[in-house]
Amino acid sequence: MSKRRARIEIPLLAPDDAPERARRLGHFLRHVRDEAGVRDAEIVDLDGQPTLRAVVNQGTTPLATLERLARHAGIDFRERWGHIVLGVEGMASPQSASNIEAALNSLPNVRASASFPSRTLRIEFDRSSCQLPEIVMRLSRMGYRVAATHASIDQDAAFLPRKERIAEGVTRAGNFLREHPDFAWAGSGAALLLLGVILSWSGVTSGITTPMFLLVYVLAGWHTAWDTLQALRRFTFNIDVLMFVAAIGAGILGHWAEGALLLVLFAFGHAGEDLAMSRARKAIKSLHEVAPETAVLRTDGGTRTVHVDELQIGDVVLVRPGERVPADGSVRSGYSTIDQSAITGEARPVEKSEGDEVFAGTVNGDGAIDVVVEKLSTDTTLAKAIRLVEEAQTQKSPTELFTAKVERFYVPLVLVATALLLFGMPLLAGGAIEDWKTWFYRSMAFLTAASPCALAIGTPAATLSALGRAARMGVLIKGGAHLETLGRLRVVAFDKTGTLTLGQPRVVGVHPLHGVDEAALLHAAASVEVGSAHPLAQAIVDAATERGWGGGAASNVEQVVGKGLRGVLDGDVIEIGSLRMIEDDPDAVRAVRNTIEREQRGGATAVVVRRAGAPLGVIALADTMRTDAPNAIAALRRNGVERIVMLTGDNEGAARAIAQQAGVDEHHAALLPEDKMREVARLRDAYGRIAMVGDGVNDAPALAAASVGVAMGAAGSDVALETADVALMHDDLAKFPETVRLAKFARRIIAQNLVIALGVIALLAPLAITGVASIGWAVVFHEGSTIVVVLNALRLLRFKPEAPTTTTD
Structure with missing residues (x-):
């Protein structure tokens, strides 16, 4: 789980048009260079093929991140690189995940990230160097069984069984033991250990009980021994190594029962934490369970039932x-x-x-x-959501990467400290045989007490629980890194249209002139606008229809560039547009100017309508602010967000009106997409972590420039679902502050778990050195702390959104 750097070369697909090609490739390269885990990034020409060259940190920059940046820029990857998420049966501990990563990352041009809490494995590989069957074979030789998941988007995965079908055809008890095999091994070992202890107390000779304890070593400790062997083969030291050495040391001292107890409790600890984590996995699995397998297909002869894959x-x-x-x-x-x-x-x-x-x-x-x-069934919103959640489980957070790095250096230090206790203290005490026995025993107890199991599991357990809870809320967070960023937000930028507002303009004012009634004014405007796809046109047509318009359309409708539309109805020329549409008539301009300026100051867009050269009046239209926008912004402030900004391409008047109603700290109007991106970059430089909230389509560059990009209403947008870091599936602004609150809760849980894990080690290790804590007590507290941090992480599954509040002026 160490941070490894890898040099990658990724062929790119870009438009043939040279200027557009250069623009998109340049945009992509700028964002790649902004990624924290990337250095020496450049785009080179290899045999006429634009290719990204870079050095990446394997733990922090998955291929999916680079692919998302490419999609933002309007380019794509060629098929040379594959990536897949697999389910792994037999990944029984964080150390198993470490061993899998180490084994696969040693293959040429393979990058692997394993998640013990979710039992999933993300693999990214260069097909020209390594094929998926070779990777699967390596896992099989290590004793792991793999299956495809919904996130298995590599075409080479067809030969793999589906993850949910691995356990078909077995009983419920069999399924439980298959899902939690450590219970079977630990239970068998515990029963035999109990029998051996009873026989020892009954006076049975050690010639009978010792072989029984040795068998307990095999039953309860084979998995630890196997993981130890896998680690030592790669010259790495992990928690399994510490436990195995402690158990063997206890046996050498003749304390076979205590060594067996250590392995039994260690196995039960793994089984218990895995069982607890299964609750978090169920939160993710609930997405799978809602997917129907069959459909009733309409045919010429009636209906028939088919599998959804046949649709x-x-x-x-x-x-x-x-x-x-x-x-x-x-x-x-x-x-x-x-x-x-x-x-x-x-x-x-x-x-x-x-x-x-x-x-x-x-x-x-x-x-x-x-x-x-x-x-198709593979492209539904549900299928994509499942894929994204499964991939998110394998994305390690900065805290998880940090604890993994600490563990990499900490475990060898514990072994060195154990050796000093084992050999140094007896010599200082005089070197008597009893001194050697005493310090051997204490060093093994210290080895057990100092093992960082709780440290290794605390962060990923909390991350998985938070991702699962968010998914049940209708929010997809694409990895622990984005979860942690949400928990540390200082500033939030909102797009206006469709985010703080409904994105559906409506008529808010009708101002007829010269005795013309409102209906006549709206009917004339609608006759010209009825064929237009512009949102303002639809709002005018809707308002006219409500006032009895029969749908009569003007003929010869044409666009007057920079002014509006012109058409002919019943022989009269009807014009609708900005004030410039009637600038040839100063009297008409004077008649409507004050009305137009008043509406614009209030945040509306005002259009003037003229028929047969005579102005009919002014129609004001405005996008309506979401009723929950002020509450959402207030909730963000309660959750520690320091500054809230609104970015929009709309005019200053409309922007100011919405900004004042919503209660944002600052707003910027008349922005192009590139301007929004630059503004987000400025805010990020000024404040640090920033979230950009928008629709994920028109504001995609700004979302990409933010620390975390959030797309609203992603269930109806494939682009938003794929490109955003956080996807709010429903068009509900209130979900965002709740997501931030969940992320901050997760951050507190992670901090608590780190304190618990390090606190137990700090308390227990000195007690073991001084002889106060025996190996047995060391194991009990060690495994107990592991269970405690997992149960603490599961509190995230019970996270409840705040009751809605009403904001009053």
Whole structure:
């Protein structure tokens, strides 16, 4: 788990157009160089192929991060590099994960990151140097069984079984023992140990009991011995090495029962922490369980049941009341309510009728609906969410990387200290045989007490629990690094349109002139705007329809560049646009100027309408602020965010109005996407960690420039789901401050776990040296602290969002 550097070469796909190609590659390279774990990054031409060359830290910069930056820049990777997430059966401890990483990272151009809490393994490999079957074979030789997960996006993974099918065909008890094999080995060893102790107390000779204790060594300690062997083969020292040496040392002293007890308790400790962590894994697994396996397909002859993998785009499926929607698509016919909580975290069912979007895995209410399939089973929002969560479990946080680095140096120091106790103290005491026995015993107790098991498991356990809880809230956090960044935020930047506002302009003022009534003004405007795709046009059409407009459209509609639209209705020319549309008529300008300026000061966009050369009046439109925006911003302040900024491409008046209503500290208007990116970079330099919250599409460059990019409403946007660091699946702004609060809670839990782990070592090690704590007590407290930090981490699964509050002026 040490930090290793690797030189990579990644072929890139970029547009053929030379200026556009240069722009995109330059944008990509700038962001790659901003990554903390990357140095010496450059783009070179290899046989006409643009190629990224860089030196990366294997633990901090996964290939997925570089691929995300490439997508932000509008380029892609060639197929030379593969990456896959595997489920690993037999990964029984953090030390197993360390051994797997060390073994695979020794292969040419392979980068591996293993997560013991989730039992998953992320592998990134250069297909020209190493193939996936070779990697799987290496794992098999180490005694691990692997299976594909939803995040297995490498095409070479077809030969692997699915992770959820590994345990098919066995009983419930068999499944439990398969999932938690340490219980079987530890239980067998404990039963035999108890029998041996009873026989010893009964006066049975050591010739009978010692072989029994030796068998306990085999039953309870074989896994520790195997991991020790794997570690020593690579000249690394980990916790298993410490435990194994302590157990062997106790046996050499003749304390076979205590050595056996050490291994039994160590095995039970591993089994207990694994069982506790299974609760966190279930939070992740709950996403898998909502995915339906079959669908009712409409055919010419009626219906038939098919597997969801057989569905094709354009198929029509019947979803009966109470059934789960089998695929992403849109309602073709019928009406119902859909429970989308599994995907978006929404508490209430959502009404769905013809044309509305639905997601695979959501639950249909009381009505039957026909759904047109729009995505294959592998591309649904649910499938992508599962893949992203599974990949996130293998992304190590800075704290986890730091503790791994500490462990790498700490374990050899413990071995050196043990050797000094073992050989130095008896010599200082006179060198008598009893002194050697005493210090051998104490050194083995010290070795046990000083083992950093709780230190190794405390951070990843908390990270997995937090990721699982966030997923149940409808929030996808793509790794421990982003979780920690959220927990340390100092500044948050919001995009305005669609984030702090609804992104749906509406008519907020109708000001007719010269006795024209409101309906006539709106009807004339709608006749020209009805064919336009502009959001303002749709708002005018909606308002006119509410006032009885029959849908009569103007003819010969044309755009007047920089001014607005012009069309002909009933022989009259109708014009709608900015004040410049009527600048040829000074009297008309004077008639409407004050109204337009007043509306603009209030934050609205004002358009003037003219018919047959005579101004009809002014229509004011504005994007409506989300009702929960002030509460969300207040909640961020309560959670320690120091400064809140709004960035928008809208005009200053509209920006100021929303900024004042929402309560942000500063705002910047009339920004292009590149301007937003530069502003985020400035804020990051000034304040440190910054989150950028937007839709993940139009503001993708700004999200990429932030310490953590947050996309709202990602369930309906593939781009947002793939590119953001944090994806809020539902269009609910209140979820973001709750996510920040969860991240800060996780940060506190991680800090508590570090204090517990280091505190027990600091207390127990001196007691072991002075002879107060025996090997048995050392093991009990050592394993007890490990269980305590895991249970403490599981508190994150019980995290409850704050009750909504009302902000008053």
